[in-house]
Amino acid sequence: MTNILFVHIEEFSAEDFDQDKSKVNNNESESEENEEVFAFFTQKLQVRKVIHTTTPVEYPETSPNGVATIYNITGWKNHMDAFSDIQYSTNGAGGSANIKEGPFFGGISVKKDTRKCQGIKYCQFSNPEIINQEHCSVNFDSETFQNYTKQQNNNSKEAKTYSLFLAAKESSCPFKKDNNVSCDGKARLGKIANYQQTETTKYFIGCDKYKQNEKWHRFINIKPEETNISLLQQLFSGTASIQELSQCSMIIPRSCKRKKCDMPHTDNGAVVRGEIIERSCSVQFIKIIPHDITKCPFVALICIGVHNHPPPPPERTPSGIKNNLQILIEQAINQDDTTTSRSILSGNLIKAYFNKEILAEIHVSLNNIDKLRYLVGKAYKILHPFGQGVMGVYHYVSNKDSDLIDYVHKIEICIIKHLM
Ligand SMILES: [Zn+2]
Ligand SMILES: [Zn+2]
Ligand SMILES: [Zn+2]
Structure with missing residues (x-):
């Protein structure tokens, strides 16, 4: 014992x-x-x-x-x-x-x-006080950093609306008159009610010199999911309040190819785009x-050394998060072949997998829906390297190991006919 x-x-x-x-x-x-x-x-x-x-x-x-x-x-x-x-x-x-x-x-x-x-790169209208901020380490609770997060939030609908407006203003109308003179019409907002017999109104940017039956005037499609229509209306009518945007907080990583700032600025009363300046x-x-x-x-x-600039915003999604997201997307596609970035965002997947309400909570860089779209596209490519269209099926059935080979002869024949 x-x-x-x-x-x-x-x-x-x-x-x-x-x-x-x-x-x-x-x-x-x-x-x-x-x-x-x-x-x-x-x-x-x-x-x-x-x-x-x-x-x-x-x-x-x-x-x-x-x-x-x-x-x-x-x-x-x-x-x-x-x-x-x-x-x-x-x-x-x-x-x-x-x-x-x-x-x-x-x-x-x-x-x-x-x-x-x-x-970093910054906008010519950036506040010099922000641009000249030296640092050795990043305080994630600091005001600068909090601002980044907000800025990234803006990076979606509003910013895209501004870019669309400024790009439309800079564009020229491709229409040529009978004497081969280019149309000097300006961009203007247009809408089509009851578009394609649906209840929806479709918006577009057209030409203010457009006359009926003339083809090839400027026509820029407006994606409703990426555009704040009322803001766009205000920008075209000159009633948008842009005073608050006279100073910029745009700080972008060096790898970014952007030549001009996405936010509109006022220079002597005119709305202009800021030039992007590099700082080494x-x-x-x-x-x-x-x-x-x-x-x-x-x-x-x-x-x-000491960085002579504020920290670049968190644009890169860390690989670990990207890998997990990729796995999640592939699982979602395996279960439902119509999965899109939108269905991932609206479903409960994010919550179930990461225990977070929105993607941006997982990492700020994921505020940009294009990133998710890219990952979804990549997942489809991995799962269906030849696409989901008829060529994809064709490749699948022509593979000897496929059970489908006996069932889908029709497609094969159609494609062969098509190729000849
Ligand atoms: Zn025109
Ligand atoms: Zn700017
Ligand atoms: Zn540096």
């Missing part, structure tokens, strides 16, 4: 115990453990602050003396997510070198890739990747 003696039992207060526990938990998960020692990454490259993480970081910290972020990539699909999930544009000027014995990773051979931060930055991103990543499942990012 065993005797259990309850003697000399030390008493702990519950709070102490909880604190200890939280510390242990932190160290196990995405902890940020700072070490106050010099860490050598090459013989010359040493940094004082080292941050450990098990997940990608969107805004890695930097400092004039350098900050190293060490990623434990165990279990990751792709170790390069450590770098591709970063919201800064990290592919500026630079170069790479191989180091035979990387000191930090125990003397194994590593690749060292040094690039400059590519900064001298922060260095040094990526250290072991050549044998299975042997040493760590990569490092060292950031040196």
Whole structure:
């Protein structure tokens, strides 16, 4: 028999115990453990602050003396997510070198890739105070960052309405008169009541010099789901209040190809589009990747310098979220072949899978419905590489392994006839 003696039992207060526990938990998960020692990454490259993480970081910290972020990539699909999930544009000027014995990773051979931060792009009407905001780390609760989230929210219907209006104003009418002179008609908003015998009213942007039976005047289709019609009306009639938009908060990543700002601005009373200006930055991103990543499942990012610009908005959707979303979409399509980005948004899928009400709560970058549309399109391509149309079926039945081969001869014959 065993005797259990309850003697000399030390008493702990519950709070102490909880604190200890939280510390242990932190160290196990995405902890940020700072070490106050010099860490050598090459013989010359040493940094004082080292941050450990098990997940990608969107805004890695930097400092004039350098900050190293060490990623434990165990279990990751792709170790390069450590770098591709970063919201800064990290592919500026630079170069790479191989180091035979990387000191930090125990003397194994590593690749060292040094690039400059590519900064941001901003609108000519941007508030200089915002543009000149230097930073080393991002405070997600800060006003600047909160503004980004709002700005991204605007990025949908309203912004698209402004872009549509400004693009229409800049467009010229393709109609040519009998003497081959181009039509100088201006854009104007038009509508067709009872469009195609339905109760709906269809809006379009036409030409103010259009006469009946003349073809090929300007005709720009208006997508009702992307357009705020009453705002568009106000913009065309010049009654929209654009004073509040005289200053811009548009900050865009360097990778963005946009040449002009999406928001309209007033310049001497006229509505204009702002030019996009580039700002370069001298922060260095040094990526250290072991050549044998299975042997040493760590990569490092060292950031040196101070960003001379506000953080770029969170436009990139982190790969982990993208992968999960992709799985979700593929499942949805497998269950229902008519799945669209819209049906995903209106259904309970997001709630069931991520336990979030809206996509933007999963990641701000998903506010843009085009991203979801892209992912849905990609999922269809993976599931039906030859499309869902007749060619897709044709490919499917002509595959010997398909059970359908005996059943769908008609389609095959039709296609052959069509091709001849
Ligand atoms: Zn015209
Ligand atoms: Zn602007
Ligand atoms: Zn920068």
